[in-house]
Amino acid sequence: MIAGEWAGRSLGERSVAYDNRDVILYALAVGATRDDLDLVFEDRLRVLPTFGLTLAQWAPDVLSDAGAFDHRSVHGSQVLDVQAPMPREGEILLAARVGNVWDKGTAAVFEVVVESDYFTATWAIFAPGAGGYGGERGPRAASAERAGEPRRLSLQTVPTQAALYRLTGDRHHIHIDPEASALIGQPIPILQGLCTISATTLPIAAALGAHPADLTHLAGRFAGPVVPGDTLDVDLWEGGAFEAKHGDDIVISAGEVVFE
Structure with a gap:
């Protein structure tokens, strides 16, 4: 098919x-x-x-x-x-x-x-490998508007975080087994993307004076790997656009967040 x-x-x-x-x-x-x-x-x-x-x-x-x-x-x-x-x-x-x-x-x-x-x-x-069948390419991905200079927030991950997050349901081996992660070019098992983007909502909510449970919209693209224990910089713009980096490398791009 x-x-x-x-x-x-x-x-x-x-x-x-x-x-x-x-x-x-x-x-x-x-x-x-x-x-x-x-x-x-x-x-x-x-x-x-x-x-x-x-x-x-x-x-x-x-x-x-x-x-x-x-x-x-x-x-x-x-x-x-x-x-x-x-x-x-x-x-x-x-x-x-x-x-x-x-x-x-x-x-x-x-x-x-x-x-x-x-x-x-x-x-x-x-x-x-699944493309090239003559279908529609689709719209260009839209990003939230970035207004003014961003606020720089910090997100500290911990070495055991991927192992802990696995217990919530994502048991893919690249997040725990070095042999599996090496097959995708990562010598150290990487943090689940959903864990990373969800974790960003906590410092963002704190910076905005919101409660993280009042989240109504979240979006983002997974642009790069995170190793558990990495410290991430989260740049937050007025209006809810955000981006997460490890050093100079973007790990979450085109982020959008809205709280009630």
Whole structure:
């Protein structure tokens, strides 16, 4: 099947259950501290909206297992739009489908869309070797407007962060096994992209005087690897555009964030 024929196809539904331990583990994995009581203490708990991405992680895996793309594919970008706060624990029905599939010539980009009553999440999967079938190239990616000079924030990752984040659902071997990460040119297992972009929302919320659980929109492209323990610089512009760097290397580009 050529890549374009996947567009619009259903990837099925799943009812996913979780409890407050899952919510707290997730918050710790993306950088919450013991002082963030409403993120790590069940009596005051609020759910980080990005937690929903862990519940929906199965959807791009379904498309991969169906043979739409091979092991060379990478997670190119992510969008999350929040409709309502998630409960502290419960069961959520998720419906997944393939959105647009764009022909980039040497590669294709698959959109995987997961919808629920609480959020809509869209993965963009860059798949080398799947393009060149004569399909539409797609619109040029838009970025949030950068107004004025950015504020420079700091995000400290920790050496155990990828191992901890794996417990929230992303068990891909490149995040724990040096032999697996070496196959993609990374001698040290790398941090999950969703962990990196979700972790940026905590210092950004603090800088804006917002609560990270009040996130309503998040988007960004995964531009480079992060090794657990790296210190990232996060440049934040008025209006919510942001970019994350490790030294001179951009790791999250075209970032956008909105809080209620």
